[in-house]
Amino acid sequence: xxxxxxxxxxxxxxxxxxxxxxxxxxxxxxxxxxxxxxxxxxxxxxxxxxxxxxxxxxxxxxxxxxxxxxxxxxxxxxxxxxxxxxxxxxxxxxxxxxxxxxxxxxxxxxxxxxxxxxxxxxxxxxxxxxxxxxxxxxxxxxxxxxxxxxxxxxxxxxxxxxxxxxxxx
Numbered sequence: 242x243x244x245x246x247x248x249x250x251x252x253x254x255x256x257x258x259x260x261x262x263x264x265x266x267x268x269x270x271x272x273x274x275x276x277x278x279x280x281x282x283x284x285x286x287x288x289x290x291x292x293x294x295x296x297x298x299x300x301x302x303x304x305x306x307x308x309x310x311x312x313x314x315x316x317x318x319x320x321x322x323x324x325x326x327x328x329x330x331x332x333x334x335x336x337x338x339x340x341x342x343x344x345x346x347x348x349x350x351x352x353x354x355x356x357x358x359x360x361x362x363x364x365x366x367x368x369x370x371x372x373x374x375x376x377x378x379x380x381x382x383x384x385x386x387x388x389x390x391x392x393x394x395x396x397x398x399x400x401x402x403x404x405x406x407x408x409x410x
Contacts, residue, residue, distance in 0.1 A: 243385055247396040248403025251275055255360035255392050257315035259347055261340075261369050262287075263322035263332030264296045270331075271367045276316060279308050283316055298323055299342030303350050317350055319343035321365040335369030340376055344383035351387055359384070360392040 250258060250272065260272045268277035268284050277284045283304050290302055302318040321340045323333030344364075351359060364380065365371045384391045394403065 242389075243381065243391045243393055245393045245395045246403040248394060248398050250360050250362055250394045250397070250403075251279060252402045253360040253392060253394075255358040255390070256356050257317055257351075257354075257359050259301075259317040259319055259359060259361040259364075261321035261335060261343075261362075261365045262318045264298060264320055264324040265291045266318075266322075266332055272362055273368075280304075280306065280314060280316065281309060282306050283314075287318065296320055298336070298339040299346070301343050301346035301350055303354065315354070315356070317347055317359075319347060319364065322369050332368070335365035335371050337371065337375050337379065340365050340371065341379050341383075344379055348383045348387060351384075351389065356389065358390045358392065359387075360394060362394045362397070 260276065262268070262273055266273060266287070268274055283306060286304055286306070287302065290296070296302065298320050300320045302320070303315070304318070305313070305315045307313055321335040321343050325332050363373055364376055366373050366376060380393065392403070
């Protein structure tokens with residue numbers, strides 16, 4: 242079941258948050274930047290993962306750990322964008338092909354990790370540069386039948402706790 246809402250995805254009560262990134266991303270913009278600020282160890286772990294695994298666009302990376310205040314989180318990085326052309330460059334744009342494959346990988350992670358709920362933003366439409374009307378059907382196709390609440394944050398509202406239909410943690 243996919244539920245659209247407005248609010249701050251970082252305040253979500255979903256078990257995991259998924260977001261779009263690029264291979265070797267510096268987490269310098271948008272939601273990735275907010276996640277980097279809240280979960281600095283996640284970025285360090287992602288850099289290590291990239292050095293070891295050399296991920297490609299269309300893959301997904303699962304991370305579980307603590308935020309800077311000691312709370313726990315589960316984050317899925319969806320590699321929707323192309324890697325930067327050089328190590329200090331900005332990530333490339335997203336593609337529907339990459340989004341499609343990353344969402345397929347996300348559905349597999351949800352099943353393997355037995356996640357009970359998932360939150361994600363308007364994937365690949367900000368920094369990634371895609372149009373929402375091309376991305377949304379892919380989300381419906383890959384995540385709509387998972388049998389868990391999928392909370393889709395369609396409008397960002399900083400500091401606003403969204404109505405998600407999930408019980409308070």
